[in-house]
Amino acid sequence: MKRLLVTLILCFIGTAGFACTNLIVGKAASVDGSVICTYNCDGFGFASPLSYSAPGRHAPGEMIAIRSWGSDEPHYIPQAEYTYAVVGLMNELQVSIVETTWDGRRELRNPEGWLDYFTLMSLTLQRSASAREAIRVMNALVQEYGYNSTGESFAICDKDEAWFMELIGKGPGRKGGVWVARRLPDNCITAYANSSRIRQFPQVKKANKKLDYCEVEGECMYSKDVISFAREMGYYSGPDAEFSFREAYGPLDFSTVRYCEARVWSFFRRHTADKAAMDAYLPFLNAQFDVCDELPLWIEPESKVSVRDIMDDMRDHYEGTALDMTADASAGPWASPYRNQPVNYQAPDGTPMFRERPIGCQQSGMTMVCQMRSFLPDPVGGVTYFNMDDASMVAYVPVYCGIDSVPEPFRRENNNILEFSTESAFWMCNFVANMVYPRYSAMIGDLKEAQKELEDYYAEDQKEVESKASGLTRGELKSYLTAKTFAYTDRMMERWDKLARLLIVKHNDQIMRPSKDGVVVPGRYSSPAYAPAFIEMVKEHTGDRYVKP
Numbered sequence: 424m425k426r427l428l429v430t431l432i433l434c435f436i437g438t439a440g441f442a443c444t445n446l447i448v449g450k451a452a453s454v455d456g457s458v459i460c461t462y463n464c465d466g467f468g469f470a471s472p473l474s475y476s477a478p479g480r481h482a483p484g485e486m487i488a489i490r491s492w493g494s495d496e497p498h499y500i501p502q503a504e505y506t507y508a509v510v511g512l513m514n515e516l517q518v519s520i521v522e523t524t525w526d527g528r529r530e531l532r533n534p535e536g537w538l539d540y541f542t543l544m545s546l547t548l549q550r551s552a553s554a555r556e557a558i559r560v561m562n563a564l565v566q567e568y569g570y571n572s573t574g575e576s577f578a579i580c581d582k583d584e585a586w587f588m589e590l591i592g593k594g595p596g597r598k599g600g601v602w603v604a605r606r607l608p609d610n611c612i613t614a615y616a617n618s619s620r621i622r623q624f625p626q627v628k629k630a631n632k633k634l635d636y637c638e639v640e641g642e643c644m645y646s647k648d649v650i651s652f653a654r655e656m657g658y659y660s661g662p663d664a665e666f667s668f669r670e671a672y673g674p675l676d677f678s679t680v681r682y683c684e685a686r687v688w689s690f691f692r693r694h695t696a697d698k699a700a701m702d703a704y705l706p707f708l709n710a711q712f713d714v715c716d717e718l719p720l721w722i723e724p725e726s727k728v729s730v731r732d733i734m735d736d737m738r739d740h741y742e743g744t745a746l747d748m749t750a751d752a753s754a755g756p757w758a759s760p761y762r763n764q765p766v767n768y769q770a771p772d773g774t775p776m777f778r779e780r781p782i783g784c785q786q787s788g789m790t791m792v793c794q795m796r797s798f799l800p801d802p803v804g805g806v807t808y809f810n811m812d813d814a815s816m817v818a819y820v821p822v823y824c825g826i827d828s829v830p831e832p833f834r835r836e837n838n839n840i841l842e843f844s845t846e847s848a849f850w851m852c853n854f855v856a857n858m859v860y861p862r863y864s865a866m867i868g869d870l871k872e873a874q875k876e877l878e879d880y881y882a883e884d885q886k887e888v889e890s891k892a893s894g895l896t897r898g899e900l901k902s903y904l905t906a907k908t909f910a911y912t913d914r915m916m917e918r919w920d921k922l923a924r925l926l927i928v929k930h931n932d933q934i935m936r937p938s939k940d941g942v943v944v945p946g947r948y949s950s951p952a953y954a955p956a957f958i959e960m961v962k963e964h965t966g967d968r969y970v971k972p
Contacts, residue, residue, distance in 0.1 A: 442466045443523040444616045444686055444782045445578045446736055447585050450797070451609035454727045458585050458795040460578040461737055462512065462521035463787050463814055470840045470849040471788035473809060473822065473833035476549065478508040478515065489546070491539045491571055498537045500568060506549040510807065513824045514548045517582040517795040517805035518557055523615045525589075525683070527574025527673040528658070533592040536569030540590075543570070544577070554581040558588060558604050558644055562636055565590070569598040574673050576615045579604070582797040582804060587613065589621050591672050593652065601652050603645040603668045605720070612694060612728060613721040616686035616782070619673025620720060626663060677710040682766060682780040684708065687718055689741050689782065694724035694732075705745060730794050730808065731882065737790060737814040740781040748779050749864075752960035756953040759863035760815075761785055783815040785860065788849075790814040801825065802900050803892040808881075810915070811838065811849040816856035816870065818877035818918070820911050821885065823904040830912035848912070851919045858926045865951040866930055873922045873941060877915055884911075 448459035464471050481502045488497035508515040522540055538546075543561060551557035557579050574591040588604035603621050607613055613620075625639040630647035638644045653659040653671040669675070675684070685708050692701040706714035740748045740760030748760035762778045770776050789811045796804040802825020810817035811833065822830075831837055832848035843850045859866040888907055892900055921941055928943045929936045937946035953961075961969065 442617065442786075444614070444737070445521050445523050445576070445587075446612070446614045446690055446733055447578045447580065447587060447607055448612050448728050448733065449585050449607050449609040450583065452612050452724055452728055454729045456796065456798060457730065458580050458582060459728070459730060459733055459792065460519055460521050460580045460585065461733060461790075461792045463737055463782060463784070463790050465784055465787050467786045468840070469788045470811060470838045470847075472811065472835040472838045472849070473511050473789075473829050474509070474835075475511075475826075475829045476506070476509045476545075477827070479506050480504065481506065489537060489542050489568075491537055491542055498568070500537075503550045507552070508824075508827070509545070509548045510822060510824050510826055510829075511791060511809060512544065512548065513793050513795075513805050513807050514551070515801060515805075515824055516552050517801050517824060518548060518551050518554060519578075519580045519793040519795060519805075519807075520544045520548055520557060521578045521791070521793070523576050523617050524572070525574045525576060525618050525673050525679070527591050527619060529573060531592050531594045531672070532573050533569055533571050533595055533597060535595065536565075536571030536592060536598065538564060538568050538570050538572075540570075540572040540575045540577075554579045554584050554586050555644075557581075558586060559634065561588070561590070562602070562634075562644075562646065565600045565602075566598065566635070570600045574619060576619070578615065580793070580795060582795040582801075584609075587615065587621075589619055589668060589673070599646075601646045601649040601672065603643065603649060605643050606641060607721055608723075611721040611723050612690070614687040614690045616683045618675060618679045618683035619669040620684075620687070620718075622667040622669050622717065622720075623665065624668065675710075675712075678767075680710050681708055681777070684718055685741075685746060685779070686739075686782050689739055689744060689746070690736055691718065691722050692744060693736060693739065694726075694728060695722065696725040702745065708746075730792060731878065733792055734808065734814070734819050734878065736782065737792065738783040740783055740815070741779060746779050746781075748781060749954075750956065752956045753778070754954060754956065756957045757861070757863045757865060758954035758956075759860065761860050761863065783813060785813050785816075785856070787813045790817065790819070792819060799889060800892060800900070802897075802904055803889060806885075809833070810852060812852035813856055816859065817852045818874045818915055819881070820877075820908075820915050821881050822908050822911075825901055826905040826908050827901050828905060830909045832912050832916050845920065848916065851916060851923070855919055855923050855926065858923070858930075862930065862933070862951075864954060865933075865935060866926060869925060869929065869938070869941075870922065873918055876941075877918055880914070881911060 442465040444463045446461040450456050450458045485502040486499045487502045490497045513519040547557050547560045550560050570592040577588045579586045585607040590602040592600045625643045630637045650666045658671040749758045792808040794806045805824030807822045808819035809822045838847045838849040934948040936943050936948045
């Protein structure tokens, strides 16, 4: 029997530039022993619903069809003997894989390869019981069927370990790929944001013949030809011990540093006691490579990190740093961290310009925070906090890996990119966000109030869920967690409908009426003031025109 592997396309190849951010937390760096990884999936003009694939045992000889991006014809590959259930990007055993694209050397993309990065992730999640097994599966699939995406980084996590892997193909006509995977120390955090970050790595003298790749137990895995292929292509000529994956396959320039590595820097800075030490990397963010040419690959955070901390990190716009997007005149009258122009643009006199590219951005199709916990049963231990739109503008909804169906507002059929619907999570979140964007400083407080209200409720309710889960049979637990996830989603949709109605009434005609508990109340309205930086710019630009005599 042949089956079609239906994969949810999260990020279009054409919108991958400077898209997607992953934050990764080791279990000893989190407050409760969770492993955490995140995904802002960014790219204009697409919705990214929540996917679900059921578990299954398969007959010998069964084949499945895969259809990679840009391919009109499917390719058929053998099905695994058993496939795990997958909700979003976490499987039923709490294995999670998220990604971020860095392109790298474009001549190494192999258009004849059968696997794009998302098909690779989907197949691997169905076939892997741990992060280490996922890396083995990814290597085997790429070597067998070829890889047709550009450079890619994957955060590959389970309930005990966090790994990150950088992979790139070998170019037209050559199957396989070259890659390095590093294990994140349990007491550390790291991040990926559209740039290659692995430089030197631990090495062994010979490849493991059984695995057909090299392994430094518990620390590093890498393709056996990652260095020799770079030599063959003329990317490297030095000694093996000094080989840098980044320099060979994903060299940096101003764009990849300022638009990509800056996001990593800001995440590290938020969790470092010595802010001045992190600010010493600012020359690197300005591409002054003679002063500084890299960020740390990982850091030990100042204090242990919670899931709520990471949710806030996913909403970062460089607030409080030298790159703060709300602090200068470009933020406009309402101190907005959002910019409408492209990342690169020109001034009227032809001067090349750029804007900052933060972790939180309006073009996210979805956002998720994946939490994996070894101290709880898998169905309830694995939670994907999910929503569809900019992380700054949504509340994260808990979705358990033990569910067996997707809530209606997150389903593909209810999220048509070309048709507004109040039944769509994508459209309700965007409806609210697009009211807030133009008058950010006036409206963001109302949104954050609703956001906090929901996320406080979800966090508190987890205690009851975890307590009740211990007394349920496997079937009862699946039904209970599915019902809980549906109820959480419905609660978010109802609260966002209430928020949308509040915003249009409270802020009608650019005034601000008083409100309490999410409802407008009688009282005198006010007119919120423009941002000081914007007023100063107007004063400087117009001279005495608006100076009151």
